Amino acid sequence: MKPKGWKDLPPGSVITRPGSATEFKTGSWRTFRPVWVPENCIQCLFCWMYCPDMAIKVKDGKREEFDYDYCKGCGICARECPGKKGQKAIIMVEEGK
Amino acid sequence: MAKVVAVTGNEAVANALRQANPDVCAAYPITPQTDIMQRFSGFVADGLVNTELILVESEHSAMSACVGASAGGGRVITATSSQGLALMWEILFIAAGDRLPIVMPLVNRALSAPLNIHGDHSDGMGARDSGWIQLWSENAQEAYDNTLQAFRIAEHMDIRLPVMVCLDGFIISHSIERIEYLEDDAVKNFIGEFKQLNPLLDVEHPVSYGPLILPDLYMEYKRAQHEVMTKVSKVVLDVAADFEKISGRRYGLFEPYRLDDADIALVILNSAAGTAKDAVDQFRDRGIRAGLVKPRLFRPFPYQEIADALKSAKAICVMDRADSFGGFGPMYMEIASAMMMNGKKPILINKIYGLGGRDFLPEHAELVLSELADVAKSGKARTFKEYIGVRE
Ligand code: SF4
Ligand code: SF4
Numbered sequence: 503m504k505p506k507g508w509k510d511l512p513p514g515s516v517i518t519r520p521g522s523a524t525e526f527k528t529g530s531w532r533t534f535r536p537v538w539v540p541e542n543c544i545q546c547l548f549c550w551m552y553c554p555d556m557a558i559k560v561k562d563g564k565r566e567e568f569d570y571d572y573c574k575g576c577g578i579c580a581r582e583c584p585g586k587k588g589q590k591a592i593i594m595v596e597e598g599k
Numbered sequence: 600m601a602k603v604v605a606v607t608g609n610e611a612v613a614n615a616l617r618q619a620n621p622d623v624c625a626a627y628p629i630t631p632q633t634d635i636m637q638r639f640s641g642f643v644a645d646g647l648v649n650t651e652l653i654l655v656e657s658e659h660s661a662m663s664a665c666v667g668a669s670a671g672g673g674r675v676i677t678a679t680s681s682q683g684l685a686l687m688w689e690i691l692f693i694a695a696g697d698r699l700p701i702v703m704p705l706v707n708r709a710l711s712a713p714l715n716i717h718g719d720h721s722d723g724m725g726a727r728d729s730g731w732i733q734l735w736s737e738n739a740q741e742a743y744d745n746t747l748q749a750f751r752i753a754e755h756m757d758i759r760l761p762v763m764v765c766l767d768g769f770i771i772s773h774s775i776e777r778i779e780y781l782e783d784d785a786v787k788n789f790i791g792e793f794k795q796l797n798p799l800l801d802v803e804h805p806v807s808y809g810p811l812i813l814p815d816l817y818m819e820y821k822r823a824q825h826e827v828m829t830k831v832s833k834v835v836l837d838v839a840a841d842f843e844k845i846s847g848r849r850y851g852l853f854e855p856y857r858l859d860d861a862d863i864a865l866v867i868l869n870s871a872a873g874t875a876k877d878a879v880d881q882f883r884d885r886g887i888r889a890g891l892v893k894p895r896l897f898r899p900f901p902y903q904e905i906a907d908a909l910k911s912a913k914a915i916c917v918m919d920r921a922d923s924f925g926g927f928g929p930m931y932m933e934i935a936s937a938m939m940m941n942g943k944k945p946i947l948i949n950k951i952y953g954l955g956g957r958d959f960l961p962e963h964a965e966l967v968l969s970e971l972a973d974v975a976k977s978g979k980a981r982t983f984k985e986y987i988g989v990r991e
Contacts, residue, residue: 505815505816506816506819507819508819508820508822508823508826509823510819511819511820511823512797513698513759513796513797513823513827514696514697514698514699514759514797514808515696515697515808515809515810515812515820516697516797516806516807516808517806517807517808517810518797518804518806520805520806520807
């Protein structure tokens with residue numbers, strides 16, 4: 503996409519296209535990556551509720567993989583995850599490792 | 600038919616605001632502006648306007664409320680002075696950057712310290728770079744007329760920028776003058792209905808105001824903001840032409856006074872220009888070709904037009920009722936820039952006068968004109984910047 507020139511801008515810093523933030527991929531900000539361990543997951547969906555970036559996909563009431571395009575790696579999901587018998591179902595792994 | 604009344608500058612401005620019937624007014628008191636918002640809140644209480652009056656806890660909040668209400672899609676006003684404007688400073692830039700057509704009378708008053716409640720221009724000059732359009736007014740009539748025109752300019756679809764209408768604290772705000780009011784219907788037709796542009800409250804077309812804009816786009820926004828300022832002069836003149844039709848009073852970007860063949864000239868804003876014009880007349884009577892420029896539109900500044908108007912002058916004194924400490928007065932810097940437009944170099948001197956409400960007297964103007972006559976003759980300035988009307 504050609505970057506916008508000044509003549510293409512609306513008057514003032516106004517976003518006139520709702521939902522356009524999905525075009526802005528924030529996943530590259532990550533230094534730590536959450537990794538899902540399905541065998542420890544009890545499907546409580548705490549991670550889905552707590553994630554500030556809607557980066558946990560849910561289908562038919564069941565948790566699925568992370569959406570790494572938007573996951574910033576904040577680690578909130580890993581902290582809130584109760585897991586199974588003290589075993590976390592989300593662990594944070596340093597990117598590049 | 601126009602109605603002739605004897606009112607203060609503040610009363611005249613408040614009446615203009617009533618006639619504009621804004622949707623939202625954020626009010627906070629500060630001397631010498633308080634009177635405007637006090638009278639306006641009276642109009643709200645009496646049901647004379649359909650305005651939502653928001654009583655806020657500071658001027659920072661007043662301007663913030665104005666930004667929200669204006670982005671929401673309404674005609675929005677507030678008024679302030681001095682420290683109040685200084686406290687709004689951060690939000691002034693947001694109002695302009697988001698292109699919100701807020702109208703704000705600024706009753707010019709000195710800035711602290713030392714604490715002073717009287718008139719000078721340091722408040723308005725401090726907001727010079729905020730992106731607001733500034734109209735300056737010599738007397739109560741001009742303050743009233745400028746306030747009415749400000750709505751048309753701010754809300755013009757090619758512009759959509761906030762406008763500050765400046766008038767001198769106490770000297771104009773609290774003195775009673777003879778002025779002509781326009782009929783409510785005439786004003787209503789002149790200003791017209793408020794037209795929305797990307798209003799936040801249009802839930803069918805959701806918009807977001809004020810996103811983070813990083814280095815890849817920020818400069819494009821600023822270039823666009825510069826561009827809209829280049830269109831303001833034309834709109835100001837078009838609005839003035841329409842205003843003349845209903846009022847019989849003519850406005851331009853500035854007022855040239857006896858300038859055509861002037862050898863010496865003063866550049867002076869607001870109420871002191873009235874005093875200075877009398878001194879110019881006296882010098883003319885004595886055969887000295889003196890003239891005067893009274894700027895009206897200060898932002899955007901009409902550099903080329905003022906340079907052309909001053910083309911015959913050999914010596915010019917720019918009178919500033921504000922100082923830029925360590926620099927020349929703010930108006931001096933504009934006129935010095937204007938002089939570059941035609942590549943002509945008259946001798947340009949700067950006098951700082953009237954700070955904190957110090958009287959500007961006819962003899963002050965006469966002294967300056969006498970000095971200018973000497974400068975024009977000798978071709979040499981004695982000093983480039985000096986205070987006048989001050990004790991040693
Ligand atoms: S690390 Fe943060 S952003 Fe990523 S999925 Fe977990 S909660 Fe969401
Ligand atoms: S919080 Fe942990 S256990 Fe609960 S659904 Fe998410 S990954 Fe599974």
